[in-house]
Amino acid sequence: MDQTNPAHGYSPDLVVEDFMIPSDTSGISLHLRNKRARAQKAFSAERTILMVHGATYSSASLFDVPVGGRSFMDHLAAQGFDVFALDVRGYGGSTRPPEMDALAQDSAPLVGTDVAVRDLASAVDHILTYRGIPRLNLVAMSWGGSVAGAYTAGNNDKVLKLALIAPPWLLNTPARIDSGGALGAYRKVAVLDFRERWLGAAPEAARASLIPEGWFERWAEASLATDPQGNSEHPRVMRAVNGPIQDIRDYWAAGKAFYDANDIRVPVLLVHAEWDRDVTMATMQDFFTSLTRAPYRRWVEIGEGTHMVLLEKNRMQAFDAVSQFLAERDPQGTPSR
Numbered sequence: 001m002d003q004t005n006p007a008h009g010y011s012p013d014l015v016v017e018d019f020m021i022p023s024d025t026s027g028i029s030l031h032l033r034n035k036r037a038r039a040q041k042a043f044s045a046e047r048t049i050l051m052v053h054g055a056t057y058s059s060a061s062l063f064d065v066p067v068g069g070r071s072f073m074d075h076l077a078a079q080g081f082d083v084f085a086l087d088v089r090g091y092g093g094s095t096r097p098p099e100m101d102a103l104a105q106d107s108a109p110l111v112g113t114d115v116a117v118r119d120l121a122s123a124v125d126h127i128l129t130y131r132g133i134p135r136l137n138l139v140a141m142s143w144g145g146s147v148a149g150a151y152t153a154g155n156n157d158k159v160l161k162l163a164l165i166a167p168p169w170l171l172n173t174p175a176r177i178d179s180g181g182a183l184g185a186y187r188k189v190a191v192l193d194f195r196e197r198w199l200g201a202a203p204e205a206a207r208a209s210l211i212p213e214g215w216f217e218r219w220a221e222a223s224l225a226t227d228p229q230g231n232s233e234h235p236r237v238m239r240a241v242n243g244p245i246q247d248i249r250d251y252w253a254a255g256k257a258f259y260d261a262n263d264i265r266v267p268v269l270l271v272h273a274e275w276d277r278d279v280t281m282a283t284m285q286d287f288f289t290s291l292t293r294a295p296y297r298r299w300v301e302i303g304e305g306t307h308m309v310l311l312e313k314n315r316m317q318a319f320d321a322v323s324q325f326l327a328e329r330d331p332q333g334t335p336s337r
Helices: 059-063 072-078 113-131 143-154 191-200 204-210 215-225 243-250 281-290 315-327
Strands: 014-022 029-037 048-052 082-087 136-141 159-165 186-189 238-241 268-273 297-302
Touching (some): 014 072, 048 059, 048 072, 059 072, 072 082, 082 113, 113 243, 143 243, 159 315, 191 204, 191 215, 268 281, 281 297
Parallel strands (some): 048 082, 048 136, 136 159, 159 268, 268 297
Antiparallel strands (some): 014 029, 029 082, 186 238
């Protein structure tokens, strides 16, 4: 499919800006990328988005690799949204804690969910001040869903809508991302070897067509480039902090929620794919039914997709589900607060 089809409202005429903003920790700066249509001059809460990545790959890797002619950020910006994407400390263009320059076994797991929530708070406050708006929309994937969910539960006044792609919740099966054993500060991810695990979630007959030709290679190279130190090793790797894995053990795998879903009081969209083995359909149902205080909630299930659906052949279904949810009026016919 031509990913620049005008029917999808795509325009390549976008402004791209990268910012380094302070965190709440001395010496730690956070990377923010912004994309918006060049013609956009006015900014509003309803059209502002902040995106948060998962436990392994940065926001640039998950949301801004232009496979097939466009990235998720491109798609949202072309729909008229002012789109920001955050790298939590230790990821992408943000500062890596100094412990990442030492051997992994020398330190405890770095950057737990609580730290990521603080980084998200820094990014939200920066954007609200920078754009002069009272609140914004959050879009997050995987572990980022834990971060954005926990933040929203404590800061409903700063969030308009919450869209989560495959967010973790209480586990009913072992976490695939946790290989077991002692956890050091970080782990080394052999990105080029990830294809087998990625495709392994799909039925064998569907694997050949799940990721369009050339997409994996482009995504893998972009992901490796986010960590120049790891990329210089042989074989090439990308370092990822282990705090999220420790939190899986301490919370989701132990039957304890990191935050109370009842504390989320904004509209919520959940997006999930049928072959996701990292976040199962049963887990999604449990989370969906826990969102009892959301003004309204929606669950979109995408056929023929895995945990990495945002980078697969059916990704436009996920893109459109998110953009339509954020653009629509509430059931009473007035814009969300």
